[in-house]
Amino acid sequence: MSKALLYDATMCIGCKQCEGACAQQNKLPYDDKVAAESVQSEHKFTVVLTKDDKFMRRLCMHCEHPACASVCPVGALHKTKEGPVVYDVWKCIGCRYCMTACAFAQPKYEWHSLNPRVRKCIMCPDRIADGKPTACAEICPTGATKFGERDDLIREAQDRIRQNPSTYLPRIYGLNEVGGTSVFILSSMKVEEYGYPASAKIGDTPMPEYTGRVMERIPDFIPVWTLVLGGIYWVSHRRDEVAAAEAQEKEKNGSAR
């Protein structure tokens, strides 16, 4: 079964313990200076943002149909059946197509390294394999970030909206966006205010389909185009052969007479 995270912004108190736990889990430095940074980077996979005393977390959405995985020429990114979208650094050639393709701009790069890696939240796949929740969900004191089965969390999010319609905006961000993700966000404020792309802008179509529509034609295109090119070659050269043969014929007839 596929796992997921549910982040309920109305329950978040902005303690940033998820940031610290994430850093520890991924062996990244974390101190007051890093805590004060309000952007994600190669050393900060998740960030808690504040606006008008309300909080919002940003992290990799772990798309059901990840653009990053579909565009990677060497398949260094893939979605596991447990839900996380993980990265195999030893395959990566550093083309950074994943970064340009991601609608949520999640993959970050070690620009100052001589052997740079793509960095992003990988949803603690080792912990999940051990049957544990992600580091951020485990440490969250209020349960704002909750780890569980994807289907269960969708049901729970729907229940919360139904029971407190005045608290929440009536939508689960991540349920349908780009074909669905494994991170769901409930909030009283629009997630767009915190830098998330608008649902209308990114749409419900799984990202890989945009390139897939073209790529899937290639296996048919190759033989057809080869035949067309071969045909043109044959016709245009045949004309020469015929002309040469006719000229020869004429010459023969001429000399015979």
Added chain:
Amino acid sequence: MKFKLTFWRVVFIVIMGLGLYSAFIRFFYGLGAVSNMSDQFPWGLWIGFDLLCGVMLAAGGFCIVGAVYLFNVERLHSVVRPAVLTAFLGYVLFIVGLLFDLGRPWYIWHQLVYMNPRSVMFEVGICVMSYTTVLFFEFLPNVLERFNLQTPIKWIKKIYPVLIILGILLSTLHQSSLGSLYLIMPSKLHPFWYTPALPFLFFGSAIAVGLAMTIFESTQSAKAFGRHLELPVLVELGGALLVALWVNALLRFEDYFHRGLLGQIIKPSYEAYFLWLELALAFVIPITMLSFKKIRLSPNGLYLASIFSLLGFITNRLNVSLTGFETYVGHHYVPKWTEFSVTLMIIAAGFALFGLAVKHLPIYPQEEHAVEQRPQTQTRPVVATAVLGHAGD
């Protein structure tokens, strides 16, 4: 031979010196130190110019080979060799440029081992590798002729139809796929440049640029190497360029019309200015110029029109890869001088290698024209450097 310090040689040495310094920064301090690329702008000048424009500018190879060998247009035979040389050099240098841009270039061979057939980048990579190999064999007869090795030339002549068809197939695939790369960014790329028609537009512009580039380099070589200019060939190419420009312009118009953007593109905005620049350079100016018979029949007119359209399509690809993302990102990307200097170094190397090849290999003398041209080109030792200078253009 005594080494003389001419103006263009100095320019060349300066470009190479700065380029090598930037290369040192790139490989000893990393991409962050050498470029203004960032998490917001993961692709910069090296993808926008070296990859997208470089491959487009090398399209003359498959256009001319297609015209001459596929459609049997014998009249263009004299420009096949320079076009194939340009394409071969273009692709080799583009791969060199890629080694600068890739974060882990030493793993570039992973492309052949860990394949992801769903990835457009994978397809581009495989096609470019294969096409460079095809171009190598299309170019090889020049070298073999130089050393008078007849047997391998015969072998290559036997497989030439296969090479031609394979080359055009691979070119069709990756020239259009460069546009497909951007299909996955509908929410990021500005609607002026994001369109499902991107692969068609990229293929169409590659053909126009292939023709324009052949006019440009023929005239340029004639100037630099004191060759006699084959005007009928240029006029023929100019006519084809005019048709290609019209087809491209109509494609662009259709695209904007169907997506209901005609009203937006005439309204002044940051993106509109860049779009106007692109459309003026690529279409309005050269189409107007080439519509006059007098210009279409004059070497200088053809030369200028081809330069305008080249600049126009270069602007187009930079718009697709850089300008089109600025509103989404929220700030401008201006390449660092070290990024420019690496690109310049690669272009300068291209001009130098082209000059060297023309000097030492039978690129221009043809079977039938050999007598009139050959002695002249061989007695001109400074030719290579004369061209080099235009690297800075």
